[in-house]
Amino acid sequence: MIYDIGLMNFATEVLQSEKPVLLDFFAEWCAPCKILSSELESFSKEHEEYKVCRLDVDKTTELATMYGIMSVPTLLLFKGGKETSRLVGAQVKDAIEKFCEVNN
Numbered sequence: 001m002i003y004d005i006g007l008m009n010f011a012t013e014v015l016q017s018e019k020p021v022l023l024d025f026f027a028e029w030c031a032p033c034k035i036l037s038s039e040l041e042s043f044s045k046e047h048e049e050y051k052v053c054r055l056d057v058d059k060t061t062e063l064a065t066m067y068g069i070m071s072v073p074t075l076l077l078f079k080g081g082k083e084t085s086r087l088v089g090a091q092v093k094d095a096i097e098k099f100c101e102v103n104n
Helices: 010-015 031-046 061-066 093-102
Strands: 002-005 021-026 051-056 074-079 082-088
Touching: 002 010, 002 031, 010 021, 010 051, 021 031, 031 051, 031 093, 074 093, 082 093
Parallel strands: 002 051, 021 051
Antiparallel strands: 021 074, 074 082
16 A cells, blocks of 8 residues: 655654655656556555655655655655665666665
8 A cells, every 4th residue: 555645644654654664756747656656556565564655746845855856756765754765766666675675
């Protein structure tokens, strides 16, 4: 399951999460974001130990700016409310799994 989040529930869903959070900064107009979205859906079904969230940069420019998002899609991995790593660009599920494994 992928959670669509915004400014109002960012702290609750990401910063206060008990699980590690894989956060996708995306845009509706972004073709690589659409590719990544289906890969993340597959990842989330197989890896319930992670909470997978997505954040539309056009609707939450404050958060995109705060985290220095320069291009979409960008994945950020959060543990204990802190960003631990990031991955830029469309990825396949295997690459997402490796990214999470290496940075966990």
